[in-house]
Structures are given as C-alpha cells and as structure tokens.
Amino acid sequence: MEGTVPCDYCLGGSTAAVKTCLTCFTSFCEEHLRPHKELALLRAHQLIEATRNVAEKLCPAHSRVLDFFCEREQRPLCHECSLSTEHRMHRHTALEEACRAKRVLVEARVRLVDNTSGLLQQETATLSEDHTNIVNLSERCSSQLSRAFEEARAKLSRREEEVMEELRNEAQRALSPIEVSMEEHVLGIARLSSVKDSLQALLASEVDPVSFLKASRGACA
Ligand SMILES: [Zn+2]
Ligand SMILES: [Zn+2]
Ligand SMILES: [Zn+2]
Numbered sequence: 634m635e636g637t638v639p640c641d642y643c644l645g646g647s648t649a650a651v652k653t654c655l656t657c658f659t660s661f662c663e664e665h666l667r668p669h670k671e672l673a674l675l676r677a678h679q680l681i682e683a684t685r686n687v688a689e690k691l692c693p694a695h696s697r698v699l700d701f702f703c704e705r706e707q708r709p710l711c712h713e714c715s716l717s718t719e720h721r722m723h724r725h726t727a728l729e730e731a732c733r734a735k736r737v738l739v740e741a742r743v744r745l746v747d748n749t750s751g752l753l754q755q756e757t758a759t760l761s762e763d764h765t766n767i768v769n770l771s772e773r774c775s776s777q778l779s780r781a782f783e784e785a786r787a788k789l790s791r792r793e794e795e796v797m798e799e800l801r802n803e804a805q806r807a808l809s810p811i812e813v814s815m816e817e818h819v820l821g822i823a824r825l826s827s828v829k830d831s832l833q834a835l836l837a838s839e840v841d842p843v844s845f846l847k848a849s850r851g852a853c854a
C-alpha cells in the first residue's frame with residue numbers, strides 16, 4: 634500500500650529499504666543495514682519492515698511500535714501503554730486484528746451504500762419511466778382532442794351551410810307564387826290602364842250619336 638520505501642542512506646533514494654530502525658527513525662537497504670546487524674550497540678535497536686513516516690507508527694509517549702488497539706478508547710497502543718494503569722483494564726486486540734475487523738465493517742458499509750444507491754437508481758428509473766409515460770399520454774390526448782374539436786368545427790360549419798341553404802330554398806318556395814301573382818297583376822293593371830285610356834278617348838271624342846254608339850259597341854261588351 635505504501636509502495637517501495639527508499640533507503641535513507643542511498644543517494645537519490647533509488648534503492649529500496651528492507652528495514653526501518655525505530656531508534657534511528659531511519660530506513661536502510663540491505664547494504665546500509667549491516668551495521669545494525671553486526672555492531673553490538675546497534676543490535677539493540679528495534680527493526681521493523683521498511684515503512685514510511687515511522688514517527689506516526691510509534692507511540693508518542695514511549696516511542697515503541699503501536700502493536701495493540703484499545704477497543705474501549707478506539708486508539709492504538711504500544712506494549713507499554715497496554716500495561717499502563719490507564720489501559721490495563723481495557724480490552725485490547727492486536728492492531729492488525731483490529732484493522733481487519735474494521736475493514737470488515739467498512740466493507741459491510743460499502744455494501745450497504747451500494748444497496749441503497751442501487752435502490753435509489755431503481756426508483757429513479759421507475760420515476761423517469763412514469764414521467765415519460767405521462768408526457769406521452771398527455772401529448773396523445775392533446776392531439777386526439779385537437780383532432781376531435783377540428784372535426785366538430787368542420788361538421789358544425791357544414792351543418793350551418795345546409796341549414797342556411799334549406800332556409801333559402803324554403804323562402805324561395807314561398808316567394809315564387811307571390812312573385813308570379815304580382816307579375817300577373819302588373820300585366821292586368823297595365824291592360825286595364827290601356828282599356829281605360831281607350832274608353833276615355835271614346836268619351837272625349839265629340840262624334841255624332843250614330844258613330845258614338847257604333848264605336849262604343851265593342852267597349853262595353
Ligand atoms: Zn542504502
Ligand atoms: Zn538504529
Ligand atoms: Zn505507549
């Protein structure tokens with residue numbers, strides 16, 4: 634997880650360290666580690682697998698490796714801490730063990746989050762489907778209604794034309810005989826007017842009685 638830890642003694646940091654000394658706070662490659670193995674004074678130094686930020690991995694109070702985990706206070710402890718009066722009565726587990734247990738909890742949490750997220754995604758998909766369905770239905774209804782209204786308007790307008798046509802025809806049927814009679818009467822009046830004219834002309838003509846009677850014979854027939 635940390636990647637390769639470089640040896641603090643090799644220039645350029647290109648050589649991988651094999652051990653980290655907890656007394657020197659230094660990481661060594663195989664070559665530079667040799668004094669720690671050979672010199673009596675250095676052999677007392679505690680060596681661990683090569684690691685970065687070694688200070689963070691040591692107990693700040695005792696500068697020893699944090700090997701334990703206090704379950705009560707949820708914090709890492711060194712061997713000395715675990716024996717202290719403060720922690721003696723608390724339940725301790727190996728740090729690695731505590732880490733594994735915590736990892737299991739975190740994994741369970743990930744699964745829970747995944748499930749919840751999956752449910753939300755399903756619900757979102759359902760909502761989106763409902764949304765689409767309603768939009769489509771509404772559009773379909775709208776165009777159907779619009780078509781129905783258009784047909785109704787066309788039908789109404791056709792009906793209006795028919796009714797008006799019927800009305801015109803009926804009026805024409807009623808007017809025709811009246812118009813015929815009026816024309817006949819106009820002709821009759823004209824004819825009578827000319828008869829009257831000839832009668833008045835007869836009256837106005839100052840002829841002798843024999844001629845008058847002869848002329849008026851046809852007039853009073
Ligand atoms: Zn080295
Ligand atoms: Zn050392
Ligand atoms: Zn400690």
Ligand SMILES: [Zn+2]
Pocket residue numbers: 703704705706719720721723
């Ligand atoms: Zn404790």
